[in-house]
Amino acid sequence: MVAFANNNSLTRRITLCALITAAAVIVHSVEALLPPLVPGVPIKLGLANVFTLIALIMLGARYALITAVLRCIIAVLITGAVSRLPYCLTGAILSFAVMWLMEKPRRSDRISCVGQSVLGSFTFNVGQIAVGILIVGRAMIAYFPLMSLISVPTGIFTGLVAHYSLKTLMRTDYGYRKI
């Protein structure tokens, strides 16, 4: 590991953002290969949201939004399910927005990554279902209770993943910013 003179340079931030995005794309694509938890209902672990959260905490809001949007576009092109792009994009942007709003309470240590992530995965579902209502019709509401109930344990899990990843990442040279 090499220590850099300027730990906070623009190049460094862009590179880290690209790395996080690349990891998010990989996780998203691998997750898309897994069979659905409940037949017919699009429930996923949402591990790719961890990277939005990590980018938000390590790099700030602008890079987190870039990570979220690019992750959706690239992963959708890789998996070939382009029809899922509006769902993914809306969900990712909405969950980013809510997690960004929760950034201040988290920094003042009133909540943790876990609460932030639960709210994020909940709003991801809200966004997906909102798009589903526009595209498929009102029937999508029926999915909502099941999907958002399952988003709670997956959100807790992804929040814990983000927490422990950040704990480790902050000890490396990448962690130039205080969490």
Next chain:
Amino acid sequence: MCIESKKSKTTESGGNAKSRRFPVRPLDAVIIAAVVLLSLAPLLLFSRGTQDTVVVSWHGNEIYRGKLSTPARITTPDGLNTIIVENGEVRMLEASCADRICVFSGKATPAHPIICLPNQVVITVIGSDEADSVSW
């Protein structure tokens, strides 16, 4: 330099409140509870199933049509099948055929009609709401 910077960061995070073993804060539990309540809210707002319509057809002719909420006991004109509507659900009570698949198939839903092939009886539930008929 590298080791030094690493060391300083470790001690910094070591003194930080965020490095505690269990990361969850009390407000996190409030958030989780709120999300659970919010996700259950549509179930209370849209109580389903009561407005569905039951249609029984026998040899291709409709012999009964009624709400799922109104209890009824229907016997086909040949007397071979008995259908019962109660507690907001409809099922085949009796059938004359040998295998009685229709009896064992339980209650009919919009997605799963009950069909008694030997006696040509079909029980369908038509959802009043789009959400019911498509997804349940």
